[in-house]
Amino acid sequence: MSLLDRRGLLTGAAAILGVELAAPLARALAAEAAPGFSASHAAFTADQRMLVAAVSERIVPTTDTPGAIAAGVPAFMEMMIADWYEPTDRQEFMDGLGLLEGYAWIQFEKPFAGLVPEEQDHVLTLAMTGRIAALSASFFEHFRQLVLLGYYTSEIGCKQERVYVPVPGRYDGKYPYAEVRRVFSS
């Protein structure tokens, strides 16, 4: 469930109950309405949102654990672009999106999101290696890092892909990796 959906649910709950929300609910509502949890305004068009979601899912795909879309990475990216980025960085990112989508249309006559995964991976490999005209390889790296940040700081990234131990209770500086075969999230 997206943050927006959840917020709607909570607001709705307050209306239905017709009472003041219990403190934990009110706190959750206040927290997620606050800056830094969801975009204060739309940074992407509907098409751009599809593009960002499709690229993010190819970068961190669904495997034996959920991928970028399930982890809410596209909404995180929109929040960062809308509210965290400086205007020049935001513009650079938006320009890159346009070039990437333009390439998909020229080569496949389809939006990136409409390509099959193999085609998407082919386009992303070209983007990564700087082989798409006018699109610097740094755009892909930038996009990639934003996806990784969003994914590994998400609840799914921390708890399902990585191992989340909020209260370790002890420190063991010689702990066998074989016990987890994963990274501890912090």
Added chain:
Amino acid sequence: MATYEFDAIVIGSGISGGWAAKELCEKGMKVLMLERGRMVEHREDYITEGKGPWQLPYRGTLPAAEVERDHVMSKWGGAASTASTHFFNNDRLNPIDFENSKPFRWVRPAQVGGKSLIWSRVALRWGPNDFEANKRDGHGSPWPISYDEVAPWYSYVETYAGIAGAKDGLPQLPDGEFQKPHPMNAAEIWVKDRLEKAMPDRKLISTRTANMTEDKPEQGRARCQDRNMCARGCSFGAYFSTQAVTLPAARKTGNLTLLSDKVVTNLEYDPKTKRVTGVRTLDANTQEEKIYSSRIVFLCASAMASTQILLNSKLLGSERSFADASGMLGHYIMDHVFRTYFWGTVPDKELDPYIAYGRRPNGVYIPRFRNLNGRQDPDADFVRGYGMQGAAGRNPATPGGFGKAMKEGMRAYGPWTIRFTAFAECLPYKDNTLSLNPGKLDRFGVPLAVFNVTFRENEMRMMRDAAQQGETMMKAASLVDVGSANEEHVPGDAIHEMGGACMGADPRTSVVNRWSQAHDAANLFITDGSQMASTNCVNPSMTFMALTARAADHAVKLVKAGTI
């Protein structure tokens, strides 16, 4: 005989103020504690404690525009992390000034508890040599006290605060009253074994820290849970803070009145009796003025803030502070020098199968090894010395590319690396000053603090030496990919600012006496970092605690004897 609202007023509620309040209350004094920041209650106001990154605004990093607008200095203490932004000063609302654009970073807290909530918790004693340094090499004002006089007070505050550390038996870093140390990890032990064998005068020890390894049920505090989220506040009370330790003790006596949001602008002074007669405050929210009076005053507002308050406490009809008969008030501003790093990688495949479980609150420490015991090393082109704080760890692997292979690659760890930061002593220079700008007033009508502080050749030589020695040690310990770096050294950056109201025996050359008592006002005690006559190279908080408890003990004896 004058009557007072309170027996004592404590200005500031941080590490020093908390100890002053606890000690004075426990000795039966009716105490008013004034704090310019907002109220933060233990546990209930730790609003980010225990939260995962997805539960923090912007996943933990404040937007750059907001950082530059409101936290241009406090970002150096951690204000850019949304996990603890709320514990830091808004620098836009509380500006400072600079002489000739010389930079200074004044990192300030914004709440009851002060920096005790957000400190790094490194808990080290000074050694005998450090109290003798000024006298020996002629820099600054000689300390009028010796290690032996302070040692029982170190023991006193360590025992109550709960300090974890090993008894390492090093004369330059005296042992104290310790709980068992936090453990080192496999790589740190690996480095220690090789370093100490290759260079027997170097030691690698577990950093002594104010995070407990044993419970203190009598204080309602539990040992550290290895979350390493200290700067958000700790409901276990595992690390020393005003909220967890000194404030509950002071409140328990029934003798404490704590007022937050009270900005102390200046002290009122009677030149006839040579006493502080009142503490003038403005309410931070309503600007309401109120003057409180007491028999004695403990000024613990932080080194720079206490100096600013004193400078703004003028004799009637004079531009001179009542506390400045020596002409030394606002001089000898100091901080540690610390933007020198070095590192190396463990090449040994034997350690590959191991990672760390838990997030330890401390690391390892290489105690000072230069110019020890009052001797000058023949190959050292500087006086005094430095220590080194570090830690080893493994970061997640960083495969490039994208897709399934990358995602799986990120389930592995990179190699064990170890990284250190040197902390060097800054000499006391009389012309490193804090003064006031009467032409620029803040929102409380207080003239802005003007910083005029620079590091000099001795500091720079020490840092160059630290980088060289660091690389030599990393190589001697068989590490690979060894390197070092020096960044710009900006005073204030270490958040170990000291001086401004230095201690000394001679009222002509110092501001407070051997009991932290102002030479110019017998009922005023200045027990925070402003009293420091030199910085040594170790983290200063334990010394502030010890000197504060010692001063409180002495002050109450004087009150009981009717002397003040």
